Amino acid sequence: xxxxxxxxxxxxxxxxxxxxxxxxxxxxxxxxxxxxxxxxxxxxxxxxxxxxxxxxxxxxxxxxxxxxxxxxxxxxxxxxxxxxxxxxxxxxxxxxxxxxxxxxxxxxxxxxxxxxxxxxxxxxxxxxxxxxxxxxxxxxxxxxxxxxxxxxxxxxxxxxxxxxxxxxxxxxxxxxxxxxxxxxxxxxxxxxxxxxxxxxxxxxxxxxxxxxxxxxxxxxxxxxxxxxxxxxxxxxxxxxxxxxxxxxxxxxxxxxxxxxxxxxxxxxxxxxxxxxxx
Numbered sequence: 001x002x003x004x005x006x007x008x009x010x011x012x013x014x015x016x017x018x019x020x021x022x023x024x025x026x027x028x029x030x031x032x033x034x035x036x037x038x039x040x041x042x043x044x045x046x047x048x049x050x051x052x053x054x055x056x057x058x059x060x061x062x063x064x065x066x067x068x069x070x071x072x073x074x075x076x077x078x079x080x081x082x083x084x085x086x087x088x089x090x091x092x093x094x095x096x097x098x099x100x101x102x103x104x105x106x107x108x109x110x111x112x113x114x115x116x117x118x119x120x121x122x123x124x125x126x127x128x129x130x131x132x133x134x135x136x137x138x139x140x141x142x143x144x145x146x147x148x149x150x151x152x153x154x155x156x157x158x159x160x161x162x163x164x165x166x167x168x169x170x171x172x173x174x175x176x177x178x179x180x181x182x183x184x185x186x187x188x189x190x191x192x193x194x195x196x197x198x199x200x201x202x203x204x205x206x207x208x209x210x211x212x213x214x215x216x217x218x219x220x221x222x223x224x225x226x227x228x229x230x231x232x233x234x235x236x237x238x239x240x241x242x243x244x245x246x247x248x249x250x251x252x253x254x255x256x257x258x259x260x261x262x263x264x265x266x267x268x269x270x271x272x273x274x275x276x277x278x
Contacts (some may be wrong), residue, residue, distance in 0.1 A: 003240040005086045005097070005265065011078045013071055021065050028054055046077060046087075046094060046149060073148060080147050084115070086265050088237065090246045093257045094149055097265035098139065098239055104267075113152060118264045121235050125173050134171060136263055137180030140233070143159070143261070144185050151261055153231035156187045157250065158220065159242050160194040168189045173235040177263070190223035192246055211241035219245050225254030232260040 009133040012023040081087070086097040102112040111193065111273035114122060117139070123132035144150045158168045182189045199214040232246045247258045 003088050003090065003265075005088045005239070007084065008078055008082045011082070013075050013078070014110050018066070019065050019124075020071055022074060022265050026263055029156075046081075053186040075205070077148050080143070084117075088240055088243075088262075088265065090240045090260065091247045091258075092232065092260045094241060095240070095260045095262070096147075096150070097262045098143065099264050101236060101264040101266045112267070115264065121173070121264050125235055133176050136173070136235075137177055137184075138184060140261060140263065141181050141184035142176050144181055150231060151185065152229055152261070153185075153187055153259055154228045155223075155230040155255070156185075157180050157190045157192045157221070157230055157232055157246065159232060159234040159246050160192050162194075162242065163198065165194050165197065167193045174233055177235065178233045181231070190221060192219055192221050192232075192249060194218055195220040211239040212244060215241040215245040217245075217248075219249040221249050221253040223253055225250065225256070227254065229257040229259070230255045232258065234260070234262045235264070237262040237265045247255075 014021050015100040023109040081096070084099040086100070088097055099115045099117040102114050103114060103118075117136075120132045120136050120139075123129040124136055144153070156178045158172075158174040160166065160168045160174075161172065168178075170176070170179070178189060181187060196218050200209060229251050231241055232250070234246075236243060237243065243260045243262065247260070248272050250258055
């Protein structure tokens with residue numbers, strides 16, 4: 001199933017009668033079936049997560065009002081998370097992607113063009129570039145340290161290999177990202193492992209296959225969660241099935257809130273945008 005996603009393109013925050021009002025423009029290439037209500041729900045859920053306690057909110061068009069939030073906290077959250085960052089609707093309490101893997105062509109260009117982050121992921125993941133991997137580690141750690149919700153994480157975990165049993169090897173990009181974030185942001189690391197093979201390998205999945213179903217119950221975590229907040233880290237998101245399965249495994253191990261950060265998102269499998277090519 002496609003992953004509903006949005007970008008915060010612009011926003012305005014003001015305070016009236018002690019309540020925070022937010023006007024938010026959330027998409028650049030909106031498809032006709034984009035559900036504005038679900039987008040605002042995702043934004044408001046983040047504000048609730050930011051404050052750490054339940055808050056009432058309601059929406060009017062592209063504006064929503066949150067009762068109990070602080071203006072400066074909301075502004076910081078939306079500023080850090082503005083375009084090109086994507087928010088994805090997965091089973092995590094908050095799922096973020098720093099950018100698309102490739103962006104649609106501008107006038108005069110042929111074919112889809114790798115974004116800056118997408119080029120780094122390609123060089124590090126497939127070209128084995130240590131320099132590109134280090135840049136991504138710095139980028140990810142800096143983003144986490146500035147993000148008012150993600151930095152609440154106490155533990156970080158790397159998504160294991162798609163079709164290989166065991167934990168993500170230390171040299172693989174997700175493991176390097178997780179280790180870098182743990183070191184720079186003062187978090188502990190826990191290991192997620194691929195406990196059993198997927199029903200089908202990634203390369204064998206067809207359009208009729210449900211990626212979530214073929215990932216189901218394939219990961220495990222032996223660490224004791226103790227209701228701690230955990231951050232899942234991965235390099236590339238397609239349909240989001242790996243992140244969803246990682247979240248399930250971590251919750252089964254007793255972790256509390258589950259966040260995820262993925263470097264780039266493929267346009268394929270992205271709902272809410274009128275992407276006409278891949």
